Amino acid sequence: MPRYVDHDARRDLVAGVAADLVAEEGLEALTVRRVAQAAGHSTTVVSHYFADRRDLVTSTYRAAAARTSARFDAALAGARARGGDPLQACLEALLPLDDERSREWRTWFAFWAMAVSDIDLAAEQDRRVQSARARIAAVLADEQAAERVRLPADGSTADAAYRLLVLVHGLGTHAAFDAAHWTPQRQREAVAAELAALRPEGRQPSQTS
Amino acid sequence: MPRYVDHDARRDLVAGVAADLVAEEGLEALTVRRVAQAAGHSTTVVSHYFADRRDLVTSTYRAAAARTSARFDAALAGARARGGDPLQACLEALLPLDDERSREWRTWFAFWAMAVSDIDLAAEQDRRVQSARARIAAVLADEQAAERVRLPADGSTADAAYRLLVLVHGLGTHAAFDAAHWTPQRQREAVAAELAALRPEGRQPSQTS
Numbered sequence: 001m002p003r004y005v006d007h008d009a010r011r012d013l014v015a016g017v018a019a020d021l022v023a024e025e026g027l028e029a030l031t032v033r034r035v036a037q038a039a040g041h042s043t044t045v046v047s048h049y050f051a052d053r054r055d056l057v058t059s060t061y062r063a064a065a066a067r068t069s070a071r072f073d074a075a076l077a078g079a080r081a082r083g084g085d086p087l088q089a090c091l092e093a094l095l096p097l098d099d100e101r102s103r104e105w106r107t108w109f110a111f112w113a114m115a116v117s118d119i120d121l122a123a124e125q126d127r128r129v130q131s132a133r134a135r136i137a138a139v140l141a142d143e144q145a146a147e148r149v150r151l152p153a154d155g156s157t158a159d160a161a162y163r164l165l166v167l168v169h170g171l172g173t174h175a176a177f178d179a180a181h182w183t184p185q186r187q188r189e190a191v192a193a194e195l196a197a198l199r200p201e202g203r204q205p206s207q208t209s
Numbered sequence: 210m211p212r213y214v215d216h217d218a219r220r221d222l223v224a225g226v227a228a229d230l231v232a233e234e235g236l237e238a239l240t241v242r243r244v245a246q247a248a249g250h251s252t253t254v255v256s257h258y259f260a261d262r263r264d265l266v267t268s269t270y271r272a273a274a275a276r277t278s279a280r281f282d283a284a285l286a287g288a289r290a291r292g293g294d295p296l297q298a299c300l301e302a303l304l305p306l307d308d309e310r311s312r313e314w315r316t317w318f319a320f321w322a323m324a325v326s327d328i329d330l331a332a333e334q335d336r337r338v339q340s341a342r343a344r345i346a347a348v349l350a351d352e353q354a355a356e357r358v359r360l361p362a363d364g365s366t367a368d369a370a371y372r373l374l375v376l377v378h379g380l381g382t383h384a385a386f387d388a389a390h391w392t393p394q395r396q397r398e399a400v401a402a403e404l405a406a407l408r409p410e411g412r413q414p415s416q417t418s
Contacts, residue, residue, distance in 0.1 A: 025326060026322065026323070026325070026326045027322065106325040106326070109318070109321045109322045109324075109325050110322045110325070112318040112321070112322065112382070112385070112386075113235065113236065113318045113319045113321065113322030113323075114235070114322075115318075115386065116235070116315040116318050116319070116385060117233075117234060117235045117315070122386055125386045126386050126387055129383065129386060129387060130387075162383070162390070163399065165379075165383070166376065166379035166380055166382075166383055166399065167375065167376070167379055168379070169378070169379040169382045169383060170374075170375035170376055170377070170378040170379030170380075170382070171375055171379075173321070173375075173378045173379070173382065174338065174371070174374070174375055174378060176321075176325060177321075177324065177331055177334045177335050177338060178335055178338060178339075181371070190372065190375065197406070
């Protein structure tokens, strides 16, 4: 059904453009008119893809989340191929270490602000967090099997993953407002310090990448 | 000059009402009309206190921040009076452990979303973070002097305070969207675990309050 594939692909493309727009100018800029302008389409075309502004907001959020997930997977695959530290690499993929990711973090703030009073968007946000948590837990389980990670006897990979995600969100939030302090190097060191606590004793923490 | 005192006190009162409004309904609700309604004043009166919407937003932010600071100080004084753990107590004062503080966290999201594209509000947010950091660093220094905290040889109280604040912001963000997981008890435990790493060896971490 190429027609539908084409429809979905275009819809994703427009949602990606919308995500950029939110990162640059905030959620207020996320209107059918502005998105149409930025995507080089007519408002009729954009209205055809998105039922209403709410649909546009949720789709934009998903587009931004999909980008982050893809970066996470790529970082993980890269670290494994290079013999790097998979945990450090995939957590760094989530942090605002460059312009693209700093822009992405501005998008999250915009969505969080909206999600606190929008139950559907809050559910979407929770799904995204649980998905990230499951991905990190899977890496933790692999690392544990390879004896490069040791969790406390009463600790699950799911809980440890959540702790790491709390660190990522804390760092991302602070880095957005105090980039002078939270340089990429300091963010990497904070992740490395947190991971060092999970290493089996006697094992040196991996170098930050 | 009672007239000015009265003016400032009323302005603070209106800003407090505005902070509640943002917590309940988001920043979009923060208009002179809605604030006037909520505060039981005419729009003329509210316009007299705030130069424009931007002034209203910044003042509302400051009102919310002032409340948080007061809670921090009260928690610290309380813990010292009771012989409790000052660090645990003042960090808990910042976390969304009850309805009031959860509402406050929704206010922060709204402001963060706005601050990323507003340089003055971003500066205000940075000032607030640096003030919280300095307060926590002061408590750390006291605890260090009392030998209840030991920082790594290369670590400053300012850096350790920032790490604790990163934890607080990560926890607050996650708790807002996954309250079922991040119960007050789990948030307290996460803080206690982080503080345990700062205790001199052989010393048991304090009980969570």
